[in-house]
Amino acid sequence: MLASWKEKETVLDPSSNDPSTEEDDGEPKVCRVCGDRATGYHFNVMTCEGCKGFFRRVMKRNVRLRCPFRKGACEITQKTRKQCQACRLRKCLDSGMRKEMIMSDAAVEQRRALIKRKKREQLETQAPEVKELTEEQQNMILELLDAQMKTFDITFSHFKNSWLPGVQNNEIPKLDAASSEEEAAKWKSISKELYPISLRLQNEDGSVWNYKPSAERSKKEIISLLPHMADMTTYMFKGVINFAKVISYFRELPIEDQISLLKGATFELCLLRFNTIFNAETGSWDCGPVSYYLEDPQGGLQQLLLQPVMKFHYMLKKLQLHNEEYVLMQAISLFSPDRPGVVHRCAVDQLQERFTMTLKAYIECKRPQPAHRFLFLKIIAILTELRSINAQHTKQLLQIENIHPFATPLMRELFNIMDN
Structure with missing residues (x-):
């Protein structure tokens, strides 16, 4: 299930030109927001699945978040990222994630239907294996x-x-x-x-x-x-x-x-x-x-x-x-x-x-x-x-x-x- 979502988000993100999760030197890439293992470029930034989904949800809800600790500078890590949504969102924006790159629900469904249709056409064009008697x-x-x-x-x-x-x-x-x-x-x-x-x-x-x-x-x-x-x-x-x-x-x-x-x-x-x-x-x-x-x-x-x-x-x-x-x-x-x-x-x-x-x-x-x-x-x-x-x-x-x-x-x- 996770693999399918990774593939889908790579297709949906126009800025995703490098879906690989490893650097050129072979080292694994990390999320620029929380430091977790990244799955690719999402909304212009290399992030993990968690920060990608968080940024999309917050932007679509269009709510104003406040830091519960009134600092506005909470450290965001893989362990602390759920403690302060305001500081997490700030770090997403500071890292370069862009709201305008989030597709609408209608556009997402349209793209999903397109992907399904292409897969179905590909299967139909493939010649089925015909078993024959010797x-x-x-x-x-x-x-x-x-x-x-x-x-x-x-x-x-x-x-x-x-x-x-x-x-x-x-x-x-x-x-x-x-x-x-x-x-x-x-x-x-x-x-x-x-x-x-x-x-x-x-x-x-x-x-x-x-x-x-x-x-x-x-x-x-x-x-x-x-x-x-x-x-x-x-x-x-x-x-x-x-x-x-x-x-x-x-x-x-x-x-x-x-x-x-x-x-x-x-x-x-x-x-x-x-x-x-x-x-x-x-x-x-x-x-x-x-x-x-x-x-x-x-x-x-x-x-x-x-x-x-x-x-x-x-x-x-x-x-x-x-x-x-x-x-x-x-x-x-x-x-x-x-x-x-x-x-x-x-x-x-x-x-x-x-x-x-x-x-x-x-x-x-x-x-x-x-x-x-x-x-x-x-x-x-x-x-x-x-x-x-x-x-x-x-x-x-x-x-x-x-x-x-x-x-x-x-x-x-x-x-x-x-x-x-």
């Missing part, structure tokens, strides 16, 4: 986008819904009548953890068919959906595997590490891909002609949002990510060095760091600041949450598979499901 980072993003385009069809035109027509005709698979009490107890133990899924199918003729589980959520209905969900999961898994194979950085890794990374990350990449087709307004995943819903048995949206998967999709969708950010998230998840079975952890860790820094750089370059200054941290937090959801999902899948085997060969390989 050529390597641009190529990394382009390769990921190309891999995504080649391996993920959001219309799901290649997914065969061979099981759905049978359900539309009420051909629901029958359960074995000899189901044991032990099996029934196992179903009861996990039934509360299962997500009741509703389907809506848009037929080619424009008609709509809806499937909604009953309130009892019987194991018959759960099992009737398992084949379809296994087919959809396998379809998505194949897309993720092909996505990884297109990436040159992934192909350069040993085959053992490729397998370990895919086993650990495939489900996470599927969730990230599903988020791109998640409709936050309806709470559904629109997979071409079929839309999937997670039904809330209590009918309350709040409880629905508490479900880990739904909470994840709502949080991620709220960020309104670009396609570049989605594919970089997939790469960061894929190249996780702490997956079980990874041998060359250092190499994988370096790759993950490069993709992470590319995501950070992309946000800084393409997202306006400061509105998105926390976006990178939010994405990293969501990736951490994704790991937790992955663990919960795997545990639930193994429980269901133990009761009623439904996994496809690819699912069994990725989740290390052993044949009984």
Whole structure:
């Protein structure tokens, strides 16, 4: 604050032609009124800030001062300057300070506005620093986008819904009548953890068919959906595997590490891909002609949002990510060095760091600041949450598979499901 006032007074004082506070020989200058350290020429005299302000105030008030000691010759020093205003003013005038050099309030405000305008114009003319992605980072993003385009069809035109027509005709698979009490107890133990899924199918003729589980959520209905969900999961898994194979950085890794990374990350990449087709307004995943819903048995949206998967999709969708950010998230998840079975952890860790820094750089370059200054941290937090959801999902899948085997060969390989 003091420095700004010094600068301002130097500009405002027309007689200030030497704002330096040191003599030619290097010795500091002193106030000619009180002997304090001077800050420059003020009203024609080298003075300190205190005497400068005192002279301006007294002259503007235009009052007649009297020496309280009736001497008229008080010694004015840094310590005594406040004791006698009359003698201090006398010394200011004797030192050569001139009243006519004091600018009016209007002139001061006008000069301040001029200084501010010039500073603002100077800032506007300065070219802002433009952050750019490096050529390597641009190529990394382009390769990921190309891999995504080649391996993920959001219309799901290649997914065969061979099981759905049978359900539309009420051909629901029958359960074995000899189901044991032990099996029934196992179903009861996990039934509360299962997500009741509703389907809506848009037929080619424009008609709509809806499937909604009953309130009892019987194991018959759960099992009737398992084949379809296994087919959809396998379809998505194949897309993720092909996505990884297109990436040159992934192909350069040993085959053992490729397998370990895919086993650990495939489900996470599927969730990230599903988020791109998640409709936050309806709470559904629109997979071409079929839309999937997670039904809330209590009918309350709040409880629905508490479900880990739904909470994840709502949080991620709220960020309104670009396609570049989605594919970089997939790469960061894929190249996780702490997956079980990874041998060359250092190499994988370096790759993950490069993709992470590319995501950070992309946000800084393409997202306006400061509105998105926390976006990178939010994405990293969501990736951490994704790991937790992955663990919960795997545990639930193994429980269901133990009761009623439904996994496809690819699912069994990725989740290390052993044949009984």
